[in-house]
Every structure is written in structure tokens, then in C-alpha cells.
């Protein structure tokens with residue numbers, strides 16, 4: 001009999017703390033009750049201020065994929081040329097959305113799974129011809145790769161100032177360094193990753209420039225995700241467009257209270273420290289890391305079985321689940337060759353220790369040739385050192 005649920009160590013959803021769950025369980029009131037209106041206004045204000053946005057933030061019922069679609073269709077006009085930089089599965093999702101919408105879409109792909117498209121290559125491509133919109137994935141959760149976003153935005157603003165930059169920050173926002181004033185026009189995310197809330201909210205930050213671009217496109221085909229329908233609601237939440245998910249909004253308010261209490265910079269450092277400790281520990285147990293050390297992400301780690309001859313993938317992940325941690329399978333080129341762990345949101349050292357202990361017991365029980373404790377020893381050393389790289 002299982003008396004506790006396994007830890008949710010996925011690249012979303014992520015572990016939920018009690019106070020966030022309690023917000024979901026509150027008695028629902030109307031979206032235009034002054035108490036909800038006040039909470040929603042504070043939430044939007046916090047999102048705008050903390051991430052230094054000169055435009056507006058949107059909080060809308062839906063998943064991250066909805067936010068991706070919303071991000072693109074509001075800033076790309078019908079005949080616009082879009083450049084997508086794809087480092088894996090979610091980058092390719094941008095390609096799918098853009099092609100279906102009929103935008104003239106070109107793709108720059110990372111040379112290999114586990115690597116990132118380089119800033120110089122993007123610069124060269126943008127020099128080759130005129131693009132209107134550039135789409136990138138900050139952290140590609142299928143490969144555990146972090147794009148050098150700041151370097152990229154600085155290059156784009158300096159050398160291609162007319163290009164609007166749309167960033168999928170689903171696996172990074174709230175856990176990894178980023179501010180809108182780096183030169184990003186649309187940043188998008190959702191509730192169930194680094195914000196540590198239940199799945200159900202799409203989040204999007206639009207710069208003044210992005211809002212101006214939407215106004216310049218007279219009509220977009222989409223209704224539910226049209227900026228122009230939601231801007232009045234985000235400015236004055238007593239207004240109606242589509243009924244906002246009241247309890248989800250409260251749970252994100254609580255998520256934001258926790259983020260503000262921890263402090264963004266502390267939160268960013270914690271994610272890097274945990275990621276480093278997890279990489280050290282997985283390496284000590286004989287796994288290799290899907291992303292190179294320089295590109296390894298602070299929120300998701302892809303761990304590959306030794307020499308691609310490791311344990312049977314599905315059975316191994318089932319064993320880890322039995323030992324108390326829910327981890328994810330790999331996608332694309334990495335499918336079957338390893339597993340993915342999410343380490344984002346409201347987690348602490350205890351959760352990381354339990355995660356590694358579960359993986360280690362599963363290794364031993366599945367007959368891997370490791371000494372019980374090697375992974376934990378490496379983890380404990382790293383958690384004590386608190387290094388990021």
C-alpha cells in the first residue's frame with residue numbers, strides 16, 4: 001500500500017506546497033467580487049514589476065501551449081517572416097504553430113540533441129534576410145539545454161532592432177534569471193512549472209512594442225487569445241471577456257507571495273545550486289548528462305543511461321516511481337536512452353535528497369553496478385558546497 005504520493009519530479013507539474021493547495025480549495029467567489037478584483041490587480045502588478053515589463057502581463061486559463069500560440073499570433077502579421085530557433089521538442093512546437101498559421105517560417109536547429117543554437121548563427125541568419133519575428137525557447141525541457149538568452153537579446157537589440165523577440169520561458173520563468181528589459185517583446189510561461197502551482201494558467205508578458213505591433217495588425221483570426229480582448233481585463237479585472245479561473249488566480253497569488261518572500265535572485269541561485277548538485281550526483285552514479293556542462297539547465301536535467309546500454313528504460317522509471325519519485329521519459333533523439341528530472345519551483349534540499357535516494361535505490365534494485373550511497377554522497381557534498389557550476 002502506498003501511504004504517500006511519489007514526489008512530482010517532472011518538468012511540470014512540480015511539487016505543490018500546502019498553502020497553494022489551500023488557495024485552490026477556498027470557497028469560490030465571482031470574478032467581479034471586489035476582493036478578487038483586488039487580488040487579481042495586485043497579481044498583474046507584481047508580474048509586471050518583478051519582471052520589469054514596460055507593457056502588460058496576461059494571466060489566462062489554459063496551458064503553456066496556449067500561451068505559445070497567443071504569443072505568436074498577436075505579434076506576427078499575416079505575411080510576416082518568422083525565424084524559429086529550435087533546440088528540441090518544444091522549439092519544434094513553435095515551428096508547428098507558425099506553419100499552421102501560414103507565417104513564412106524558417107528554422108535554425110541545434111546541431112545535435114543536447115546542444116543549443118548559437119548566437120552567431122542566429123545573427124548570421126538575421127543578416128541573410130529580413131525577419132519580423134524571432135522565436136526561441138529559453139530552456140528546452142526535452143534536452144535540458146539553456147539558451148544563452150541574454151547574449152542573444154543583446155545581439156538582437158544591437159544588430160537587428162526591428163525584430164520582435166518571442167521567448168518560450170515555460171521551463172524558466174520564476175526559476176532562472178530573466179527580465180523583460182533584456183530586450184524581449186513577448187515572454188510566456190504557465191502555472192505548473194517554476195511557479196509551483198497546479199496546471200491551468202497560461203502567463204504572458206508583452207512589451208509596449210508587442211502591444212503596438214498587435215494594434216498595427218487590424219484583425220487576428222483568434223478570439224480567446226487576442227491581446228486586445230484581454231488588455232482591458234488585465235488593466236481592470238472587474239471587466240469581463242471570458243470568466244477568469246478564480247481559484248487558480250488565488251493559487252498563483254500565493255505562489256507569487258512565496259516568490260517575493262524568497263526573493264527572485266535567491267530563487268535563481270537556488271535553482272542553479274540544486275541543478276549542479278543533481279548533475280554531480282547523477283554523474284557519480286554513472287549516468288551522463290544530456291546537455292554539456294555549459295548549457296545544462298537549472299530547472300530540468302536529462303540523464304542518459306551509461307553507454308546507452310543502461311537499464312530497461314520503462315522498467316527503470318517504474319522502479320524509481322515505486323521508490324517514491326515520479327520522473328519523466330526522454331523525447332526525440334533521447335527517447336529510451338535516459339530520463340528527465342524536473343527540479344523547479346518550490347523545492348528544497350530535502351526533496352532533492354529524496355529524489356536522488358529514490359533513483360539510487362532503483363539503480364541498485366535493478367542490478368546496476370553501483371555502491372549504494374555514491375550518488376547521495378556526491379549530492380550531499382554539492383549541497384554543502386552550494387556551487388552553481
Ligand SMILES: *Cc1c(COP(=O)(O)O)cnc(C)c1O
Pocket residue numbers: 011012063064065066090137139140141168169170171190
Ligand atoms: C511544458 C512546456 C511547454 C508546454 O506547456 P503545457 O503547459 O504543457 O502546454 C512548452 N515549452 C516548454 C519549454 C515546456 O517545458
